[in-house]
Amino acid sequence: MVVCNPMTNESQDSFIRVKDITKIYDMGDSVVEALVGVSLEIEQGTYVAIMGPSGSGKTTFLDILGCLSRPTSGEYWLKGQKVSDFSEARLAQLRNHEIGFVFQNFNLLPRASALGNVELPLLYDGVPRRERVRRARESLEAVGLGDRAHHRPNEMSGGQRQRVAIARALVNQPSIVFADEPTGNLDSRSGESIMMLFNELHAQGKTIVMVTHEPDIAQHAERVISFKDGLAVKDVWQRKRENQS
Amino acid sequence: MNGIEYFLTALRSIGQNKVRAILTTLGVIIGVMSVILLIALGESAQAYVEREFAIMGSNVLIITPGRQETTGMFPISAGAHRKLTYDIAKSIKRKASGVTGVASNCIGLAAVKFRTRERHVLLIGTTPDFEGVRQLYTQIGRFVSQKDVELNNKVCVIGTTVKRELFGDQQALYETVSINSCKHMIVGILEERGMALGIDLGDLVIVPLPSAQQMFNMEGVGEILVGARSQEDIPIASAAIKRIIKSAHDNNEDFTITDQDGMLKTFSRIFDMLRLMLTGIASISLLVGGIGIMNIMLVSVRERTREVGVRKAVGATRTDVAMQFLIEAVTLSVIGGLIGLSLGAFGAFVIHFLYPNLPIGISMWAALMAFFFSLGVGVFFGVYPAVKAASVDPVVALRYE
Numbered sequence: 001m002v003v004c005n006p007m008t009n010e011s012q013d014s015f016i017r018v019k020d021i022t023k024i025y026d027m028g029d030s031v032v033e034a035l036v037g038v039s040l041e042i043e044q045g046t047y048v049a050i051m052g053p054s055g056s057g058k059t060t061f062l063d064i065l066g067c068l069s070r071p072t073s074g075e076y077w078l079k080g081q082k083v084s085d086f087s088e089a090r091l092a093q094l095r096n097h098e099i100g101f102v103f104q105n106f107n108l109l110p111r112a113s114a115l116g117n118v119e120l121p122l123l124y125d126g127v128p129r130r131e132r133v134r135r136a137r138e139s140l141e142a143v144g145l146g147d148r149a150h151h152r153p154n155e156m157s158g159g160q161r162q163r164v165a166i167a168r169a170l171v172n173q174p175s176i177v178f179a180d181e182p183t184g185n186l187d188s189r190s191g192e193s194i195m196m197l198f199n200e201l202h203a204q205g206k207t208i209v210m211v212t213h214e215p216d217i218a219q220h221a222e223r224v225i226s227f228k229d230g231l232a233v234k235d236v237w238q239r240k241r242e243n244q245s
Numbered sequence: 246m247n248g249i250e251y252f253l254t255a256l257r258s259i260g261q262n263k264v265r266a267i268l269t270t271l272g273v274i275i276g277v278m279s280v281i282l283l284i285a286l287g288e289s290a291q292a293y294v295e296r297e298f299a300i301m302g303s304n305v306l307i308i309t310p311g312r313q314e315t316t317g318m319f320p321i322s323a324g325a326h327r328k329l330t331y332d333i334a335k336s337i338k339r340k341a342s343g344v345t346g347v348a349s350n351c352i353g354l355a356a357v358k359f360r361t362r363e364r365h366v367l368l369i370g371t372t373p374d375f376e377g378v379r380q381l382y383t384q385i386g387r388f389v390s391q392k393d394v395e396l397n398n399k400v401c402v403i404g405t406t407v408k409r410e411l412f413g414d415q416q417a418l419y420e421t422v423s424i425n426s427c428k429h430m431i432v433g434i435l436e437e438r439g440m441a442l443g444i445d446l447g448d449l450v451i452v453p454l455p456s457a458q459q460m461f462n463m464e465g466v467g468e469i470l471v472g473a474r475s476q477e478d479i480p481i482a483s484a485a486i487k488r489i490i491k492s493a494h495d496n497n498e499d500f501t502i503t504d505q506d507g508m509l510k511t512f513s514r515i516f517d518m519l520r521l522m523l524t525g526i527a528s529i530s531l532l533v534g535g536i537g538i539m540n541i542m543l544v545s546v547r548e549r550t551r552e553v554g555v556r557k558a559v560g561a562t563r564t565d566v567a568m569q570f571l572i573e574a575v576t577l578s579v580i581g582g583l584i585g586l587s588l589g590a591f592g593a594f595v596i597h598f599l600y601p602n603l604p605i606g607i608s609m610w611a612a613l614m615a616f617f618f619s620l621g622v623g624v625f626f627g628v629y630p631a632v633k634a635a636s637v638d639p640v641v642a643l644r645y646e
């Protein structure tokens with residue numbers, strides 16, 4: 001294991017760079033400080049795991065990285081663009097083109113088929129129907145669900161649902177995949193196979209940022225960032241990038 | 246995302262809950278159906294009345310005894326008044342300008358009998374001008390003549406229904422029938438005219454005025470019909486008639502002149518008002534229908550928060566989400582409108598089937614109005630839920646259990 005100082009490199013062309021990110025939820029009578037000033041950088045192609053106790057701000061941080069929410073203050077640079085200044089429409093475009101998001105509870109549309117779910121990002125990208133279906137199929141096949149295209153989420157196992165969600169996250173060929181406890185709702189066997197998928201993605205050169213509670217899962221990552229009370233308190237490189245199996 | 250995709254998405258999501266979609270649009274369905282039916286009924290009633298008046302002859306003035314206080318519908322007789330007489334009718338014909346014919350009528354019900362067959366009919370005792378003023382001509386034989394009136398000839402002209410009922414296929418001309426036990430010879434048969442204002446114009450018997458006066462034991466005449474040369478002549482003729490009768494009645498205006506076109510106008514006014522009222526009521530039900538759609542759409546937005554979150558997470562913009570919900574509302578409303586339109590048309594068809602006499606039909610403008618009205622309702626009541634859906638925060642939506 002190699003321990004590095006996470007906050008040395010301030011170069012503008014870092015793939016992901018956040019500076020003094022805070023997130024404060026104003027609950028009226030009380031204020032929750034979910035993030036109190038997070039600064040870090042992530043290089044392209046890195047596989048990062050985020051760990052930490054419950055309530056430490058991991059999900060909040062990942063949502064900001066995934067452009068699902070905005071920081072209360074601080075800067076967020078993605079691929080050299082200052083995302084924290086983006087309009088809502090540009091954020092939507094970014095989520096569509098650059099970012100794939102995988103959730104613990106899958107977040108599939110229950111009434112749409114696997115194919116329909118995977119098509120969604122392409123729908124909002126204005127891809128014509130024929131091509132949409134073709135690419136969605138390819139993406140489903142890539143996660144090993146080519147034969148389940150017309151099944152609805154409730155006709156599939158948890159592991160299969162998560163695969164559909166991953167197929168959806170990947171269908172528009174994003175460069176980054178964010179995952180918030182993707183195996184949290186799965187038994188260890190399906191969890192393990194989902195992890196294999198992520199390893200493959202990493203091998204393909206995608207940047208992966210994954211929140212997890214399980215040290216076993218975090219083993220797959222190259223770098224583990226630990227959160228506590230809204231701060232990144234520990235940042236560990238656990239092995240060099242190498243060929244995954 | 247383009248319009249077609251929005252529409253397909255809306256259709257898919259409507260299709261996922263068809264029963265609820267129908268219930269949602271029920272208000273619009275009923276609203277549009279009632280608008281369509283009420284407009285059709287109003288127009289048909291108006292067309293019916295106009296047609297009936299046309300059958301009864303145009304440019305006709307009807308003089309009845311008794312004073313009528315307000316202008317408008319049929320006279321309500323009140324207090325003592327002098328009878329109208331045949332002599333007055335003659336002097337109107339002689340003196341009034343713009344008049345083409347004057348008929349003096351005595352009208353009542355009578356039993357007509359031929360051998361063993363008997364029929365109760367409308368009996369009109371009249372003078373020769375009736376034919377021209379009422380435009381009720383004979384098909385066979387002749388009408389009541391001036392001589393018949395002067396000599397009190399016991400002759401009659403019968404309508405086609407009477408002919409058919411009493412004689413069947415047999416010859417009727419120059420046969421003798423007894424009317425209220427008084428023998429009359431048939432000298433003419435009226436042409437087929439159908440119905441007018443609910444009266445079968447074939448189910449009547451016409452006799453010379455004196456004969457009817459005798460039968461009904463009446464001295465005067467029940468009404469005087471005056472045919473004016475044209476629409477423009479009506480006021481002139483009306484004024485002249487008033488002068489003539491007043492001078493004969495010691496300057497008392499104890500009679501009423503009803504102008505058939507005036508009556509028609511009154512009818513039209515009533516119909517216009519009725520239509521306005523009915524349209525108002527129907528619009529309210531459309532409004533209620535729109536509120537129903539808004540209500541369900543709002544519920545739907547709440548239920549589908551997670552769906553909105555998912556869509557936003559994969560790249561849907563606010564506009565995308567708003568358009569999806571707006572188009573869903575509009576599609577629901579328009580589907581409701583089209584169903585309402587079909588039901589209204591079907592209703593009109595059923596009414597036409599039950600009352601073939603009513604000229605009922607769905608006018609193009611009513612159909613277009615229904616369509617655009619439901620479209621408008623959908624847009625108007627869809628905007629608020631759509632904006633609400635668009636402003637859903639994806640993070641909150643996705644973590645929402």
Ligand SMILES: Nc1ncnc2c1ncn2[C@@H]1O[C@H](COP(=O)(O)OP(=O)(O)OP(=O)(O)O)[C@@H](O)[C@H]1O
Nearest residue numbers: 025027032033034053054055056057058059060061
């Ligand atoms: N929408 C919100 N409104 C108010 N407070 C919130 C909201 N979302 C998160 N928080 C608070 O922010 C803090 C961080 O929450 P977050 O979900 O990021 O934790 P986490 O590290 O992901 O926890 P877990 O491991 O349990 O998922 C918590 O105290 C939480 O209660």
Ligand SMILES: [Mg+2]
Nearest residue numbers: 058059060180
């Ligand atoms: Mg979390």
